[in-house]
Structures are given as C-alpha cells and as structure tokens.
Amino acid sequence: MSKRVFLTLPDGIADDLERWAASEKNKAATLAGFLVEEAVRRAKEQGKIPPDDGSFPHYDTLAELVRHNRNKLAESEKFSSARLKALSSGDKPTEVEILRLALILGRTEEYVLSLKTNPDVSEGSTN
Structure with a gap:
C-alpha cells in the first residue's frame, strides 16, 4: 500500500514541475513521487537515513x-x-x-x- 504525502511547493518550482511532467506526457504528482523516491533512495545509499529503531539485529562480525x-x-x-x-x-x-x-x-x-x-x-x- 502506498502512503499519501501532501507537499507545498513554491509557485516557480510547481510551474517548472508541471512543465517538466507535461513534456514527458506525465502528471506532476507522478513525476514528483518519482523524484522523491529517487532522492530517498540516494540518501539511503549514502547512509543519510538512519535505520528504524530496533529494526536491525546487532552483529559482531x-x-x-x-x-x-x-x-x-x-x-x-x-x-x-x-x-x-x-x-x-x-x-x-x-x-x-x-x-x-x-x-x-x-x-x-x-x-x-x-x-x-x-x-x-x-x-x-x-x-
């Protein structure tokens, strides 16, 4: 199941996002979702997002x-x-x-x- 997140963007960014999405024959919300997903994936890969508390077991080796x-x-x-x-x-x-x-x-x-x-x-x- 997907969660909904509501974003408030500055007018200029929202306009740019809409033009970008339209140029790819896509919806702005779909493109925004993709961009957020990619940014979160990169942050995770770079270790910027800590793991969930207690979600990982501890290993010594x-x-x-x-x-x-x-x-x-x-x-x-x-x-x-x-x-x-x-x-x-x-x-x-x-x-x-x-x-x-x-x-x-x-x-x-x-x-x-x-x-x-x-x-x-x-x-x-x-x-």
Whole structure:
C-alpha cells in the first residue's frame, strides 16, 4: 500500500514541475513521487537515513551479518554462492563487496566496515 504525502511547493518550482511532467506526457504528482523516491533512495545509499529503531539485529562480525542475510544477498545476484560461503566463513570483503552489502541490506558503509572479520583469514584475501 502506498502512503499519501501532501507537499507545498513554491509557485516557480510547481510551474517548472508541471512543465517538466507535461513534456514527458506525465502528471506532476507522478513525476514528483518519482523524484522523491529517487532522492530517498540516494540518501539511503549514502547512509543519510538512519535505520528504524530496533529494526536491525546487532552483529559482531561480518560473517554473522552475511549468514543471517544470506538469502537476501543471494537474491540480489551480486554475490556468487561460493563468495557468500567465503564471507560467511570470515573471508575479508573487498571494497566493492562492502558497498554492495551496505546497499542490499540497508546499512551504512561505516556499519559494515565496523564489523570484525575473522582474524584467522589472510588479510590479503580479496576474491
């Protein structure tokens, strides 16, 4: 179900929005909804939107985070099953994997970086 939000825009912005929407054969409300959705998505990706209070369990290690969210990560198709298994076992993630984990799981990059990796796994391992 979608929620309704009512916005008050300055006249000039509202006029520009209406012209933009008309040029794309769209309604201003539809375009405004799309623009807000994109802005919220970007803010979330940048870690500007905090998670819901209590909505995320606490993890001490990255391996716990991956194990607990393995199905969601697999569905994203950004990680192979072999790579998920390695991360679940404590393998150190690459910088790209850290970003992907944060985006897919709705966490900040800082949070993912703060999780401990398995000290028994070689620091040079970056599959």
